[in-house]
Amino acid sequence: MQNNLKRIQDLLESSNPDEIREGAYLSADCGLNEVVPMLVQRIVFPNPGVQEAVEGALRKIGGQAVLYAVLPFLRMEDSAVRNIAMDLLRDVGKCDVVALTELLRDDDPDIRIFGADILGATGSALAVTPLCHSLLRDPETNVRYQAAVSLGVLGFPEAAESLGMALKDEEWVQFAVIEALTKIGDESSVAALLIALDKSTELVASSIVDALGKLGYIKAVPMLIRALPHASVPLANKIICAVVNIVGPRSLSMLGAHEYSKLKAHLFAALEDEDTEVQDAAISGLASGKGDEEFAVVFKILSSLNPDTDGERMLKIVNILAGMGYHKKLAELAAGDDEAAALLAVEIMSRQNDPAIVPLLESVFWQSPRDLQRAMLLVLVARSGAGEEGFFSQVLERHKDGSVLKSAMYYFGKLGNSELIFEKIFPFLDHPYNDVKEAALEACITVRSPEINKKLREMSKNEQDIHRMMAFYALGRYGTAENLPYIVQGLRDPSAEVRRVAVEALHSFVNTDLGAMNMLEQSLSDENSAVRLAAIDVLGGCKFPESVDLLLKAMKDADPWVRARCVESLGKKRYDTIAPQLAELLQDDQTLVVIKAIEALANLGGAVAFKYLLPFVDHPEPEVQDAAAAALSQFRDQREGQV
Amino acid sequence: MPSLFANKSAPLLNKSFTVSDDEFKQLHDFIYKESGIFIAENRKYLIENRLSNRLKELNLKNFGEYYYYLRFDARKKEEMAKLFESITTNETSFYRNPPQLQVFQDVILKKTLDKLRSARTKTLRIWSAGCSTGEEPYTLAIMLHEVLRAEIGTWDIKINAMDLSLAVLGSARHGLYTEYALRTTPKEIINKYFVPKGSQFEIKPELKHLIHFMQGNLSDRLSLKRVERSHIVFCRNVIIYFDDEMKKQVISSFYDNLLPGGYMFIGHSESLHNISRSFKPEYHPGAIVYLKQE
Numbered sequence: 001m002q003n004n005l006k007r008i009q010d011l012l013e014s015s016n017p018d019e020i021r022e023g024a025y026l027s028a029d030c031g032l033n034e035v036v037p038m039l040v041q042r043i044v045f046p047n048p049g050v051q052e053a054v055e056g057a058l059r060k061i062g063g064q065a066v067l068y069a070v071l072p073f074l075r076m077e078d079s080a081v082r083n084i085a086m087d088l089l090r091d092v093g094k095c096d097v098v099a100l101t102e103l104l105r106d107d108d109p110d111i112r113i114f115g116a117d118i119l120g121a122t123g124s125a126l127a128v129t130p131l132c133h134s135l136l137r138d139p140e141t142n143v144r145y146q147a148a149v150s151l152g153v154l155g156f157p158e159a160a161e162s163l164g165m166a167l168k169d170e171e172w173v174q175f176a177v178i179e180a181l182t183k184i185g186d187e188s189s190v191a192a193l194l195i196a197l198d199k200s201t202e203l204v205a206s207s208i209v210d211a212l213g214k215l216g217y218i219k220a221v222p223m224l225i226r227a228l229p230h231a232s233v234p235l236a237n238k239i240i241c242a243v244v245n246i247v248g249p250r251s252l253s254m255l256g257a258h259e260y261s262k263l264k265a266h267l268f269a270a271l272e273d274e275d276t277e278v279q280d281a282a283i284s285g286l287a288s289g290k291g292d293e294e295f296a297v298v299f300k301i302l303s304s305l306n307p308d309t310d311g312e313r314m315l316k317i318v319n320i321l322a323g324m325g326y327h328k329k330l331a332e333l334a335a336g337d338d339e340a341a342a343l344l345a346v347e348i349m350s351r352q353n354d355p356a357i358v359p360l361l362e363s364v365f366w367q368s369p370r371d372l373q374r375a376m377l378l379v380l381v382a383r384s385g386a387g388e389e390g391f392f393s394q395v396l397e398r399h400k401d402g403s404v405l406k407s408a409m410y411y412f413g414k415l416g417n418s419e420l421i422f423e424k425i426f427p428f429l430d431h432p433y434n435d436v437k438e439a440a441l442e443a444c445i446t447v448r449s450p451e452i453n454k455k456l457r458e459m460s461k462n463e464q465d466i467h468r469m470m471a472f473y474a475l476g477r478y479g480t481a482e483n484l485p486y487i488v489q490g491l492r493d494p495s496a497e498v499r500r501v502a503v504e505a506l507h508s509f510v511n512t513d514l515g516a517m518n519m520l521e522q523s524l525s526d527e528n529s530a531v532r533l534a535a536i537d538v539l540g541g542c543k544f545p546e547s548v549d550l551l552l553k554a555m556k557d558a559d560p561w562v563r564a565r566c567v568e569s570l571g572k573k574r575y576d577t578i579a580p581q582l583a584e585l586l587q588d589d590q591t592l593v594v595i596k597a598i599e600a601l602a603n604l605g606g607a608v609a610f611k612y613l614l615p616f617v618d619h620p621e622p623e624v625q626d627a628a629a630a631a632l633s634q635f636r637d638q639r640e641g642q643v
Numbered sequence: 644m645p646s647l648f649a650n651k652s653a654p655l656l657n658k659s660f661t662v663s664d665d666e667f668k669q670l671h672d673f674i675y676k677e678s679g680i681f682i683a684e685n686r687k688y689l690i691e692n693r694l695s696n697r698l699k700e701l702n703l704k705n706f707g708e709y710y711y712y713l714r715f716d717a718r719k720k721e722e723m724a725k726l727f728e729s730i731t732t733n734e735t736s737f738y739r740n741p742p743q744l745q746v747f748q749d750v751i752l753k754k755t756l757d758k759l760r761s762a763r764t765k766t767l768r769i770w771s772a773g774c775s776t777g778e779e780p781y782t783l784a785i786m787l788h789e790v791l792r793a794e795i796g797t798w799d800i801k802i803n804a805m806d807l808s809l810a811v812l813g814s815a816r817h818g819l820y821t822e823y824a825l826r827t828t829p830k831e832i833i834n835k836y837f838v839p840k841g842s843q844f845e846i847k848p849e850l851k852h853l854i855h856f857m858q859g860n861l862s863d864r865l866s867l868k869r870v871e872r873s874h875i876v877f878c879r880n881v882i883i884y885f886d887d888e889m890k891k892q893v894i895s896s897f898y899d900n901l902l903p904g905g906y907m908f909i910g911h912s913e914s915l916h917n918i919s920r921s922f923k924p925e926y927h928p929g930a931i932v933y934l935k936q937e
């Protein structure tokens with residue numbers, strides 16, 4: 001240690017900037033208060049690289065020692081040095097707030113400004129009273145200004161009253177006060193802002209309105225509406241924005257027809273404001289009027305936006321329009337030549353629930369371009385029940401687009417008519433696209449019909465791998481007992497992919513049928529490790545105690561991942577008796593397996609497991625050590641839980 | 644039950660894995676520790692999108708297992724490389740951001756060479772940190788040839804080109820490029836310094852000689868101390884991956900590495916604001932260059 005200090009001292013006293021920087025790094029690493037006085041001297045070294053390294057080191061060391069050592073540097077002429085001191089004091093100021101409040105009584109107004117600034121960064125309630133005092137009494141505007149800013153940063157409601165009084169100060173201070181009150185944001189802050197609203201200049205009023213909008217205090221609304229008639233256009237727009245933000249778009253309609261009519265003209269005017277935030281507030285305000293005029297204006301704005309840059313905003317407006325209810329204009333738009341507008345109309349309808357929508361979309365479907373069709377179909381599938389088979393059959397017959405086909409198949413799955421499924425959907429199991437195949441299969445599963453199940457059993461003998469795979473997957477999802485012998489065949493399939501799917505399909509059986517579970521034994525010695533892993537996962541989810549015996553055998557697998565998963569599955573089962581077997585894997589040559597074994601033993605709990613784990617807390621590998629330590633503290637928690 | 648086609652890679656069937664908060668934190672801390680790359684909370688999707696395929700290929704159940712894989716599997720080194728490739732972009736090109744390079748060639752390089760000449764030494768060291776597939780250091784080598792011409796043989800020049808990823812270094816050493824990498828390179832430069840090879844272009848050996856490619860991790864402060872001290876450091880479009888803390892550390896390593904009077908170039912959209920005040924910014928048309936004052 002002494003050596004270290006000596007070396008740091010030598011480096012810091014050097015005249016070579018590189019060496020001083022090195023000294024600063026070392027100081028930071030050792031973190032001793034003893035080096036602070038030496039370091040601090042170097043803040044004034046005329047080289048920014050040195051200054052920055054010194055600053056970094058002092059910041060890292062921190063604490064009162066740094067605070068007292070740096071304080072005098074606030075008075076330096078050199079502004080770079082002063083800035084460094086400020087930055088550091090903002091960091092360490094909280095160590096002695098009282099010492100800092102002294103600065104507010106300094107003769108030098110600059111020092112008082114710095115003091116107010118630093119106190120704001122302390123986060124301490126002790127700073128509030130002295131700052132309020134400066135805010136109301138300091139002769140220097142800039143000090144009062146900084147005091148307001150700092151009170152806002154601190155955010156204690158105790159400052160609201162003084163801040164309210166300071167709203168009579170110069171405009172320059174007023175802005176800082178408004179911002180501070182907004183940050184504090186409690187009821188008394190809102191009251192202070194409202195009182196000042198009438199008495200302020202236009203500029204200040206406008207920032208008060210902004211603040212009220214942000215604070216969202218409902219009692220402010222009547223006052224704001226009352227201010228509308230005498231407000232200039234820009235201020236009126238801000239008021240509109242604030243009102244909508246406070247009450248929320250839906251509740252605007254609850255203000256009643258009379259209030260709405262008072263606002264309507266202002267709402268239309270606010271659509272012309274440059275600020276999109278104001279526009280959006282006006283849009284949601286207008287939507288609560290629900291009229292055709294309002295719908296048309298808002299839709300026009302929506303279609304003028306660019307999806308690439310205004311995506312989020314468009315989504316918001318779409319939701320607003322959807323909330324206005326089904327307008328006849330939507331039908332015109334969906335059938336019109338303007339594809340972009342039609343897409344937007346469909347987007348809006350997809351969020352509505354009007355009986356007119358299904359017949360409308362079916363009637364214009366075939367005349368529409370592909371992207372529009374895709375969108376329409378999503379809406380149709382979600383809305384259609386029995387009775388639309390004709391339309392959807394046509395879609396399956398006439399269309400080539402994968403995404404359209406998938407939607408139509410989803411409809412048939414939902415409908416649940418097995419004849420239709422066999423006739424219309426089965427052929428798509430041969431479709432060249434995997435996703436279309438999968439959608440067809442999903443429909444076959446969703447209908448849950450014995451006839452389809454039978455077809456799937458036949459398919460499990462198909463000569464193509466992919467078909468057998470689909471068949472086993474679906475048979476598993478059906479889960480009926482007659483499917484089991486077929487799935488078992490799949491465990492010996494020539495393709496490993498197929499075997500894996502067959503193993504996973506047994507998942508539906510292994511909790512009810514011990515025989516099915518025992519079938520997995522052969523898969524545990526499958527040549528393909530993905531198949532073995534799948535078998536272990538299925539066994540892990542099986543509630544028969546016999547599954548443990550199978551898993552124990554797999555613990556000798558050649559692949560460490562298989563062993564690891566196996567241990568994990570065993571750990572979850574919580575059979576105390578297997579602790580010795582799990583413990584064997586603590587000697588595994590793969591760290592992964594050792595760690596999994598430790599975790600599994602920790603899950604088991606109990607004195608035996610504890611005994612096995614104890615020696616591992618000083619294992620040479622840090623990861624193993626960590627895992628063992630975590631396991632043991634888990635034991636402790638369990639014990640304490642029991643007591 | 645997992646999806647039937649989970650192991651197939653048709654795009655629409657690419658069911659992706661989701662990363663839980665705990666797993667994200669685990670991976671985030673690990674990646675940060677290993678590379679200094681900082682993945683912000685709101686970029687979780689980056690992990691999900693870019694790594695789901697790895698999980699599928701490795702037959703892993705979730706991101707927790709992936710973390711274990713990265714730490715303990717026998718193939719963890721290879722996986723680490725793949726991980727870095729998928730979370731960083733290696734996007735680069737020859738003559739990337741020409742105005743900035745013009746300032747390098749016409750002002751900074753000339754000034755540096757003159758200074759060295761008057762000090763009667765002919766040793767020049769440049770460090771290209773985060774060099775990706777080599778376009779940046781090769782561009783610098785071309786500019787050195789353009790400025791020094793025949794005189795270059797009398798100089799001792801080395802460009803230390805460093806990257807975290809072994810894969811990009813491999814192709815950098817190879818020096819074979821597509822037309823796309825040369826899209827902002829002047830025609831006459833291509834003719835002079837590249838040999839067409841099929842549809843590609845190979846960089847000439849005299850440029851390769853100037854460059855020393857090496858693997859290195861910018862977040863590892865101590866190992867950066869072993870890099871030779873430089874007259875000029877290029878680190879463009881790399882620190883965007885780091886959080887402020889790491890940016891400070893890396894920039895301070897460059898400062899320490901630079902010889903007094905040396906210059907640093909960072910990406911044109913990057914800034915040292917709130918990162919370092921040690922350098923003196925020099926404003927040139929088209930570029931800000933950072934000077935380590937003597």
Ligand SMILES: C[S@@+](CC[C@H](N)C(=O)[O-])C[C@H]1O[C@@H](n2cnc3c(N)ncnc32)[C@H](O)[C@@H]1O
Nearest residue numbers: 678732733734735773775806807860861879880
């Ligand atoms: C976008 S490329 C920039 C290439 C080149 N400098 C340019 O501007 O065209 C970023 C490179 O930084 C590398 N990188 C990211 N983190 C790194 C680290 N911690 N250490 C070293 N290189 C890193 C990446 O591997 C990648 O090749």
